Amino acid sequence: MDLQSSPSQSSPVAVLILAGGQSSRMGQDKALIDVEGTPMIRRVRDAARAALGAAVPVWGIAPLPERYRESLSECRWIEDHYAEGPFVAFLQALPHIQSEWLLLLACDLPALQPAVLNRWYRSLAQLPHSTLAALPRSDKGWEALCGFYHKRCFTSAVQFLGQGGRSFQGWLEQVPVFELVCSEQEMLLNCNTPEDLARVTKTSEEHALS
Numbered sequence: 374m375d376l377q378s379s380p381s382q383s384s385p386v387a388v389l390i391l392a393g394g395q396s397s398r399m400g401q402d403k404a405l406i407d408v409e410g411t412p413m414i415r416r417v418r419d420a421a422r423a424a425l426g427a428a429v430p431v432w433g434i435a436p437l438p439e440r441y442r443e444s445l446s447e448c449r450w451i452e453d454h455y456a457e458g459p460f461v462a463f464l465q466a467l468p469h470i471q472s473e474w475l476l477l478l479a480c481d482l483p484a485l486q487p488a489v490l491n492r493w494y495r496s497l498a499q500l501p502h503s504t505l506a507a508l509p510r511s512d513k514g515w516e517a518l519c520g521f522y523h524k525r526c527f528t529s530a531v532q533f534l535g536q537g538g539r540s541f542q543g544w545l546e547q548v549p550v551f552e553l554v555c556s557e558q559e560m561l562l563n564c565n566t567p568e569d570l571a572r573v574t575k576t577s578e579e580h581a582l583s
């Protein structure tokens with residue numbers, strides 16, 4: 374697996390959005406579904422920018438980047454040559470992004486709260502040097518696709534890949550991860566099914582009315 378690239382200019386933090394996979398539970402490409410009139414992938418980008426500043430570099434990785442270019446124009450796209458899931462996509466993107474911290478986000482997180490992402494980002498400066506990732510937890514375990522990774526994690530992630538590892542959860546069991554407090558668990562909702570989508574739409578309509 375070739376993980377080389379020409380590195381970009383460094384910045385303290387960047388955002389990486391994952392778009393790809395099968396969307397088999399949704400039955401159509403989740404990234405492009407409108408929630409409150411905005412494609413889900415753009416909502417994710419907008420929340421990240423609101424949290425980290427409009428100038429934060431935003432990257433996307435997808436097997437077919439052209440599918441998303443219109444919805445996410447001001448984004449640097451990387452082609453995912455393997456389409457072997459989120460961990461392998463993340464590893465392909467890391468050599469392109471030289472920021473100290475990377476906020477990794479799935480494209481199917483329509484309820485992200487910028488204030489929470491901002492609070493998490495500000496907490497990173499206090500973490501021990503050994504920390505490679507800072508993530509929230511849910512009852513399913515680490516929320517690997519909604520949190521921060523330090524650039525030092527690359528070596529360990531490549532080693533894990535070399536041992537045949539392909540899953541975030543397996544890798545995260547082996548590295549120092551800091552738990553980000555998340556009492557706002559509703560923002561971690563992955564919109565995977567038409568039922569999830571109906572719930573998100575109903576919640577946003579209720580907020581609009583209140």
Ligand SMILES: Nc1nc2c(ncn2[C@@H]2O[C@H](COP(=O)(O)OP(=O)(O)OP(=O)(O)O)[C@@H](O)[C@H]2O)c(=O)[nH]1
Pocket residue numbers: 391392393394395396397398399434435436453455456457458459462478479480481518563565
């Ligand atoms: N670039 C890239 N992103 C992926 C890949 N597989 C999944 N993703 C993204 O990872 C996130 C989580 O994906 P999942 O919901 O677990 O999987 P999915 O294939 O999209 O959906 P299902 O078929 O319903 O499981 C979403 O943002 C997907 O777009 C992949 O192979 N490459």
